[in-house]
Amino acid sequence: MTSEISQAIAAGILGGGVYALMAAGLTLIFGVLDIINVAQGILVVLGAYLSYVLSVHLHLDLLLGLLITVPAMFVIGLVIYWLFIRPLRGAERTSMTLLACFAVALIIEGVLYREFGSNYVSLNAWYTSSSVHLFNFYLADIYLIGFGLAVVAIAAMYLILYRTKFGRAVRATMQNQAAARLIGIDVNRVAALTFGIGTAVTAIGGMVFGATSGGFTPNSGYDLISRLLAIVILAGMGSIGGALVAAVFMTTAEALVDVWQPNWSVAVFYLAIVIILTFRPAGLFGRRAVRAQ
């Protein structure tokens, strides 16, 4: 039993990295723009399909492919922002952006269905079925890679936010858009770039999702979005590091419950969220604390 619990914890921690990669963009976009990007699930799937195209048609390794998919998703993020988000203003902006993001999700899903159909596709490379023997366990290479990429991506986002002039502008925009405008920050530019960065990070999440999910279709985004939102809420909306902690918490809790009763694993995670939010309504790393950093 001890071995099973240890293995479940290891699997949970590594699985958390995959979800953190997918949720990081969502929390960044919310933190800066107050936008709940419900298109995040389909953007993850889009990232997976981009990796699929490069892998199958250009025979490009999945990791090397990120050199193309990350910039491509950055551009897609910019386009989505300029076409769908930027024109929305006024008191109803938050609810309107929710609808706009939903529309974006439907459009992307429709395009993916048209291009790829409804059959499952999957991402394969030598490291998607291999493992290393560490601490008496076989740890899956793709999950180790995913966890490593999550740490690198989140660290890079931190560096951008806290060690660059652009990051200061982003944080100023997060705290008070009107004041940021008054001190000369081009808020629209900051917002567009932030949306682009959030979407670009999703390309990495998409690749790892595609390589660990066993197969995906254009419809796979729906299963993802509720979990990603749960992670972001648990972390504290806007907390990038918190997304990693919350994702690891989610997958580890579920993996541990799996040992006894898998049918309860999903319910236990959501129950844990309710309990935590009862005592910390702003999440583990609440939004106020995040913006004050």
Place this chain on the structure above:
Amino acid sequence: MRSLTHRTRFLAIGAAAVLATALVAACGSSSSGSSSKTILIGASLSLTGDFSADGIAFERGYELWEHDVNAHGGINGRKVKLIILNDNSSTNQVDTNYTDLITVKHVDLTFGPFSSLLTAPAAEVAHRYGFAFVEGAGGSPLVFNEKLPNVFDVALPVANALDPLVNWLKAQPAAQRPTSAAYPIVNDPFTVLQEQRAQGFLQQAGIHTSYSKIFPMEVPDYLPTANLVAGKKPQMVVLGSVDVPTVASFVHAFEQQHFNPKLMIATAGPDQGQAFLSAVGGAAAANGIMVPNLWYPGYADPTSQAMVREYVAKYGGSPSGVNADVAEAYSVGQITADAVKATGSTKGSAIDAYLHGNHTFASVEGPVQFNSLGENVKAIAFVFQWQNGKFVQVLPLGAKGSVPILYPKPNW
């Protein structure tokens, strides 16, 4: 006062118009055996959502049948026209769709949706409106427990699907049988009963159960469950799956854990042709994996072969990429057409009575005959296996088309 009179007259005329429209619509309503030239057939399919891969395969099967039947002059000289609505794999939407098809679109006949989960509520709607309900993907007890007289499933009754494997294992010398088995089961009416039935028989045969748990369909990551199964080191894995990703996730996890069972069978997924091969990482990874089913593209029946050729010509790919959903859907059309031809009616009660009449029908899946519950008693369960990139029939031993089984399964 004048204005009130005008308004009253206007309202009266409006009400009369609505009443007249409703009467006309009701007279056109179809279960009474409409005499209009074209026979309208309504179906709700999961073109999006969790079952979309199967739903679209079903749509193609229905459309191929529609094309073929019209090319041969229709049914009793009447052309057929399909109206297919998308239920997004939702049990609520499937209910709405069939109500819409029957009461608004006034179809003459209904065909079933995909999966037992959706067939059960859909069959009740059809029953309420007096429609016969021939379907191809609702073989679980969830569908038959209601004992509806209008339900006819052309596919294999789900509960018995693993019987050929169980019988084969029981016939093996004790020394060659696996000594232990794991049953990880996705919580779905399609999987649970057949898995538990197989588990019961195999335990009686002395095959120890080392793992048997049901996990939710919405599980985000199969790695922890698959690792637990691998940790138990069972000699045989009977995976209760409903799709390709579940099987592929287990295969990848088993490879990562260097776990090689002597036998692996999944209730669904390996029958999905190229999609399955690419998901597990190619023919080598798929080698030896089995799946129970009623039909496969190599089935040596001339109508079936013609359907496979037609499918490839219309949708591309190769014969091995044609999955059983297409044949199930096509069979629904064949059986319904036979019933309408024989009774000369699209009326539900006439079709129900005829299909319950112990007649044997020919379909692309083989012979079909219904018992009082609407189960296909002529359906023979087969087990298919991936062998060096080919999907072949291996069980029952000695059945026409069966080749020697690859056992034990080669290592990953």
